[in-house]
Amino acid sequence: MSDLVVIVYPTEAKAEEMRQKLLGLQKEYLIELSDAVIAVKQDSGRVKLIQLFNTTAAGALTGGFWGLLIGAMFLMPLLGASIGAASGALAGALSDAGINDNFMKELSAQLKPGNAALFVLIRKMTTDKVLEAIKGSGGTVLQTSLDHTKEDALRDALAATHASGEASGGSALST
Incomplete structure (x- = not known):
């Protein structure tokens, strides 16, 4: 069974950097991804999806x-x-393989303009090694299908040395 993880970043470039890091971990056989899509909320309010595979x-x-x-x-x-x-x-x-496009657009509608959400569909992973590799990379967990223990570990790993960036950048979600 696959797990869905959605992480919000302040920019498209930061989300792409994390996607490339995860693809690198996949080459090391530490994680197996079914899909990795970046959704960017544009200034016009429209959500643009950047698929891994066209x-x-x-x-x-x-x-x-x-x-x-x-x-x-x-x-x-x-x-x-x-x-x-x-x-x-x-x-x-x-055809629509991987994560449903309408779901990604609906969930990304709550982002602030300019922010990006990384949607990752994970088949399997070596959790401890992946969390260590992404430690301190920032981002805010928006939604996951992980159990509470793994979700808390993910939040802790992302925020490890990123606490100062959160204070200056604020939340990426609109209220």
Whole structure:
């Protein structure tokens, strides 16, 4: 079973830095992520999602390849490639893998403009080593599906040496 963790950061750059740190930990086999998405609340109030994996582009690439292959069999490779790319892009745009986009937008609507939320779907992790690696990196836990013990440990690890930054930056959530 996967666990969802949502952490709010004051900027998109800080959220991206944490996402890259988690991806690095994944390369070390300390954590296994299903999805990692950054949601940024823009000044206009709109929420922009920055996906880890672009399903539309992947669908277009895969569809183009298969369309080219099938089109070559019927001596129309360009037509096959273009039809395959278009249908693959459409299929990719309509599919939603990982965390539900509407859920992320609704939850991120309560952020202050300019703030970013990092949504992480964790399949499994070596908890003590991951918490040690992210210790003091800041951020405010917005929501998790972790048990209370693990959630408190996560909050403590994020805030380890970040107490002065919270006082100056204030809360990232609007009231």
